[in-house]
Amino acid sequence: MSEEKLSIEELGEFGLISHLTEKFKDKREETIRSIGDDAAVIGKGKIKTVVSTDMLVEGVHFDLSYVPLKHLGYKAVVVNVSDIYAMNAEPKQITVSIAVSSKFPLEALEELYEGIHRACEVYNVDLIGGDTSTSLSGLTISITAIGEAEEPKIVYRNTAQDGDLLICSGDYGGAYMGLQLLEREKQVFKAAPTAQPKLDGNDYVLERQLKPEARKDIIKQLAEIEVVPTSMIDVSDGLASEIFHIATQSDLGCQIYEDKIPIDEATYNLARDFNLDPTVCALNGGEDYELLLTVSQTDFDKFKNNPFFSIIGHMTDKPSGVNMVIKDRSVVPLKAQGWNHMNKEA
Amino acid sequence: MSEEKLSIEELGEFGLISHLTEKFKDKREETIRSIGDDAAVIGKGKIKTVVSTDMLVEGVHFDLSYVPLKHLGYKAVVVNVSDIYAMNAEPKQITVSIAVSSKFPLEALEELYEGIHRACEVYNVDLIGGDTSTSLSGLTISITAIGEAEEPKIVYRNTAQDGDLLICSGDYGGAYMGLQLLEREKQVFKAAPTAQPKLDGNDYVLERQLKPEARKDIIKQLAEIEVVPTSMIDVSDGLASEIFHIATQSDLGCQIYEDKIPIDEATYNLARDFNLDPTVCALNGGEDYELLLTVSQTDFDKFKNNPFFSIIGHMTDKPSGVNMVIKDRSVVPLKAQGWNHMNKEA
Secondary structure, three states: OOHHHOOHHHHHHHHHHHHHHOOOOOOOOOEEEOOOOOOEEEOOOOEEEEEEEEEEEEOOOEOOOOOOHHHHHHHHHHHHHHHHHOOOOEEEEEEEEEEEOOOOOHHHHHHHHHHHHHHHHHOOOEEEEEEEEEOOOOEEEEEEEEEEEEHHHOOOOOOOOOOOEEEEEOOOOHHHHHHHHHHHHHHHHHHOOOOOOOOOOOHHHHHHHHOOOOOHHHHHHHHHOOOOOOEEEEEOOOHHHHHHHHHHHOOOEEEEEHHHOOOOHHHHHHHHHOOOOHHHHHHHOOOOOEEEEEEOHHHHHHHOOOOOEEEEEEEEOHHHOEEEEOOOOOEEEOOOOOOOOOOOOO | OOHHHOOHHHHHHHHHHHHHHOOOOOOOOOEEEOOOOOOEEEOOOOEEEEEEEEEEEEOOOEOOOOOOHHHHHHHHHHHHHHHHHOOOOEEEEEEEEEEEOOOOOHHHHHHHHHHHHHHHHHOOOEEEEEEEEEOOOOEEEEEEEEEEEEHHHOOOOOOOOOOOEEEEEOOOOHHHHHHHHHHHHHHHHHHOOOOOOOOOOOHHHHHHHHOOOOOHHHHHHHHHOOOOOOEEEEEOOOHHHHHHHHHHHOOOEEEEEHHHOOOOHHHHHHHHHOOOOHHHHHHHOOOOOEEEEEEOHHHHHHHOOOOOEEEEEEEEOHHHOEEEEOOOOOEEEOOOOOOOHHHOOO
8 A cells, every 4th residue: 555645534633744744853952842742842941841733724623603703712722721731831822823814804803812812811821922814715723822831740641651540630522512512503593594592401511612621720730739640631632532642652551441431411411312322422522621641550549539530540551452341341442533623524 | 983893904914913912911921022023032031932923825825826835835934934033033943733625635735844844954943743634625834933042132123223224134026026927927827728937037036936045144144243133023024014113113213225225136127027116026025034124333344245234224213204215315205015915815
């Protein structure tokens, strides 16, 4: 199979990045960590600079027919600061570039920046620059977040150890179910434009989708209980996908327990209404913006019954593979569908 | 005139950025300079981090019918490191995010990254991260460049002094004439697809348009002659526009001399062929990626007859305005049309 025959779609997002960047070698001693983690780590002194960037494209990452622009601006910042927290670092500044059709009303951009402004207040980051450009159609937002951390406290995703506990914050699948709900109401609206959307009682999943928060509180909590995780990643592409990232990049296997995966009741019930398996939604839904981490077993007491965290499994050796103990106690290989924007296009 | 009635087009790029960001206030002591210069300056120690970002949109900033992707990748990096040099800083890392239709051939992206890779080698910067996403149509590239400089050597654009010499590197209007030439041949090709493009003998202007270089050598030269300019800016939006930025932001006026504006012979002759005024092309063409700086008159001897620089005028007090002494020795107010991508859309 010749590499030249591969298409962008076949490579997928992660495959495409590695393929395109395989020739790049770091030349600077100030480049501590480059491509391959939630954020890059740079700088010479004890305090390192941490940098992460994300691009959001209309029609791919968001649908303006049901995403309020203020929420979009807020979420665009959250997605980026979440990557900085995933390094156990503190976000300090962001740059925001937008490309937008000049037919876009100014009020719409004001709404977008209102959301960005709100997120800057909540996460205590400064907007330090950006670029504004016309696009031929639609809206594209590119944000770079910059943070700082002392070197020994920076946590990577490839440093989990065999036997470590696998721990996560929050609950899973909510943002995915919020998206399903919004998509369903959009279809209903298309068929009958006078119909009112049925969104009542689903505040939780809608908020998870439209206005997620980055887990600043978890980083604070880790500092308070004096734990530097052995590895950490933010859950943007689905819990299963991130478990694979930690396991594969740490050259380990992993065993998780289905009944330990935290799923909110609202998410669970809505998944059932949609005839979806709540566990599959939780594992593969994506956009949860929670933190997944590993810690040494010696820290068990600090996490047991700690309301900020759920212990969902442990790391194993590589030959054991990445597995899930399902509810009947049998062990099945974990599958990661991921949340691949490269494959999402119609 | 109510502000609410303004459209994106009326505000223009700079107006839009200030309008959208006027509510943002810096909260972090580590934020030394945010929006409003070529790059932001951040960090606590003596060595500051300098950050700049730019977005390039297909159909707005580049036309793939005549821009080779390798050159586009190269230029996308150059545009960003040029902003870092304009702070008298050294670029060290970049992040590159792209949004691209999945119908784009992989080979095309490989070409793009080949150009990015080449620029990383030439400018000695590491590619440390990025994001790859689908777009519904076309290609968007967002690059953030990160550099470093010792605080006292960082040069801003708003710190020129009355009486300072106004100095520039290189020559002007070449990239603009290269673009005119490529656009003309595109129209010829549309009318008669078998016609061969007439590009012979125009290597200089084509290279200025398709493969510009950032003036790393000028920063080195300034260090060698031991001059820290009193202000500096890179010339991306047209020489006149950048002169206005320095003058206005430094709260000064300026007087330049038309016969001192450096224009290459190839640019001059081609402008004449196109029935364009070479001075207008040089002042308003844009995309020159040269450096415009001010220095104290006491440094005159270091710049007189220095082949790296042209002295084109001097700063005056604000009430004198921004003027040009034209070839018949009369004084006219300088006009900046700029190179405004927000107004370029058809």
